Each structure stands twice: as C-alpha cells, then as structure tokens.
Amino acid sequence: LRISIYIGTSLDGFIADSNGGLNWLDAFADEEALQAYEEFLRSVDVHVIGRGTFEKVSTFPEWPYRKPVFLLSSTVKHLPGSYNEKIILLSMKPNELLKYLSEKGYASINIDGGKVIQSFLKEDAVETMILSKVPLLLGSGTPLFVNGGALLRFRHIRTRVFSSGLVQSHYERLKRKTTVYG
Ligand SMILES: NC(=O)c1ccc[n+]([C@@H]2O[C@H](COP(=O)([O-])OP(=O)(O)OC[C@H]3O[C@@H](n4cnc5c(N)ncnc54)[C@H](OP(=O)(O)O)[C@@H]3O)[C@@H](O)[C@H]2O)c1
Numbered sequence: 001l002r003i004s005i006y007i008g009t010s011l012d013g014f015i016a017d018s019n020g021g022l023n024w025l026d027a028f029a030d031e032e033a034l035q036a037y038e039e040f041l042r043s044v045d046v047h048v049i050g051r052g053t054f055e056k057v058s059t060f061p062e063w064p065y066r067k068p069v070f071l072l073s074s075t076v077k078h079l080p081g082s083y084n085e086k087i088i089l090l091s092m093k094p095n096e097l098l099k100y101l102s103e104k105g106y107a108s109i110n111i112d113g114g115k116v117i118q119s120f121l122k123e124d125a126v127e128t129m130i131l132s133k134v135p136l137l138l139g140s141g142t143p144l145f146v147n148g149g150a151l152l153r154f155r156h157i158r159t160r161v162f163s164s165g166l167v168q169s170h171y172e173r174l175k176r177k178t179t180v181y182g
Contacts, residue, residue, distance in 0.1 A: 001098060002108040004128035005117050006040045007144060008166075011133060014141035015114050020056060028134045028166045036160070036168060040130060041066050045106040048097065050113030051076055052142070054087075070097070072116055094123045114142045121149055129154065129171045134164075 008025045009015055016022060047065045049057070051073040057064055063086060071079075074091045092100065101109055111120050120126050131144075154171035161167050 001102050001106075002127055003098070003111060003120065003125055004040075004044065004108070004130065005111050005120075005126055006037070006130040006132075007112070007117070008132045008134060009144050010136055010138040010141070012137045012139065013144050014138040015144050016056070016142040017138050018140045020052070020142065022056065024136060024138065025134060028132075028162070028164045030162070030164050032162045033132070033164065033166060036132075036162075040110075044108045044110040046070065046101060046108075047110045047112055048072060048101075048116065050116035052115065053113035058083075070101070072097070094120045094125050098125060114144060117144065118146055118149070121145075121152065124150070124152060124173075126152075127173045130168065131171070132166050132168045134166050 007015055008022075008028070010024065017024060044067055046067050047069045049069060049071055051071065054071050054073075054076075065086075069087045071087050071089050072091065073089065076089060079087055079089060090097065090100075098109070111117050111126065117126070153174045155174050157170040157172055159167060159169040
C-alpha cells in the first residue's frame with residue numbers, strides 16, 4: 001500500500017484559516033499548481049477524507065476528487081442521495097481501514113484532512129508527503145501537525161519552486177515498520 005498526503009499549508013503550518021476557509025490558497029492555484037495536482041490525482045486509487053474536509057469540499061462548485069472517496073465519520077450516518085455514487089461512508093480506525101482498502105485491491109491511497117492525517121501519522125502509516133507551502137502566515141487555523149506525535153524520519157525526494165512562490169516538497173518515509181496490512 002502507498003499511503004500519501006498532498007496538502008497545501010501556510011508558512012506557519014496551517015491547512016485552513018480560523019474560519020475553516022481556503023481562500024488564501026486561491027492565488028496559488030495557477031496552471032502549474034493545477035497540473036501538479038492532476039498528476040498526483042492520477043497516481044492515486046482512492047481518497048480517504050475526514051468529516052471536516054467533506055463539509056468543506058461539499059461547498060466547492062466542482063467535486064475535487066476523481067477516484068472513489070471513503071469518508072470517515074462516527075457522527076454522519078447518512079449522506080444526501082447525490083453523494084451515493086461518489087462517497088462510501090465508514091467509521092474505522094486507520095489500520096482497520098487500510099486492511100479493508102488493501103483487501104479491496106486498492107494500492108495507492110490519499111489521506112485528506114488535518115485530524116485524519118494526524119491519526120494516520122500516529123500509526124506511522126503515512127509513506128509519502130507532498131507539502132505545498134505558500135508564502136504567507138495565517139497566524140491561526142487548522143494545523144497540519146500537532147504537538148504530541150512520535151519522531152518520524154522522512155527522506156527528501158525533491159522540491160519544486162513554482163513561479164507563484166509556492167514551494168512543493170516531496171518526502172518519503174524512511175524505514176517503515178511492519179504493519180498488519182502489508
Ligand atoms: N490546505 C489543504 O490542502 C486542505 C486539504 C484538506 C482539507 N483542508 C481543510 O482542513 C479542514 C478539515 O480538517 P480537520 O482537521 O478539521 O478535519 P478532518 O480531518 O477532515 O475531519 C476530522 C473528522 O473526521 C472524522 N474521523 C473519522 N475517523 C477519523 C480518524 N481516524 N481520524 C480523524 N478523524 C476521523 C471525525 O468526525 P466525526 O466527529 O464525524 O466522527 C473527525 O472530527 C477543512 O477546513 C478543510 O478545508 C485543507
């Protein structure tokens with residue numbers, strides 16, 4: 001299984017502003033950035049998102065995902081019918097979910113959403129991180145990383161500097177531990 005995150009952050013490491021907004025990323029969503037995102041989308045089989053991310057992307061004019069989406073939530077029990085084709089609702093812990101997805105034949109999994117990413121990092125289940133840092137400080141908001149995690153080493157693969165000032169770095173986890181999901 002290849003488990004990846006692909007996420008835009010402020011210099012101070014936030015993925016959404018204090019209202020949950022993403023407008024601060026708009027100025028950096030140029031052709032270069034969209035192309036890089038499309039390339040990433042092609043490389044994944046499935047997206048796993050948290051309820052917070054679902055609540056945000058469901059307000060977008062266009063559905064941002066191309067592949068099947070698994071929505072993790074213990075509180076959402078039903079989705080409007082319009083999502084039937086797009087989303088599978090699940091309530092599972094990270095390792096349980098990865099085993100389930102692996103058994104379904106998925107090989108490349110994108111994890112999206114702050115808390116969900118943190119829960120996968122806690123299990124040391126993130127293999128690839130593509131972090132797109134934009135040159136501004138938000139001051140407050142939803143953090144990507146929080147205090148209290150374990151030390152995890154990553155190998156730097158490459159960094160691309162986009163003309164907008166977005167700096168995209170690609171990291172791979174070094175020394176993965178053996179897991180139940182193979
Ligand atoms: N900058 C970017 O590239 C980017 C990308 C994605 C999202 N975002 C932003 O990030 C914000 C959402 O992030 P978030 O941290 O608030 O929420 P999130 O991680 O998307 O969702 C968290 C919720 O997912 C559910 N959940 C189920 N299983 C979970 C598990 N194993 N681990 C963690 N959560 C689990 C819980 O909902 P229940 O209470 O229902 O159980 C939890 O409250 C939004 O504002 C979105 O716009 C930004």
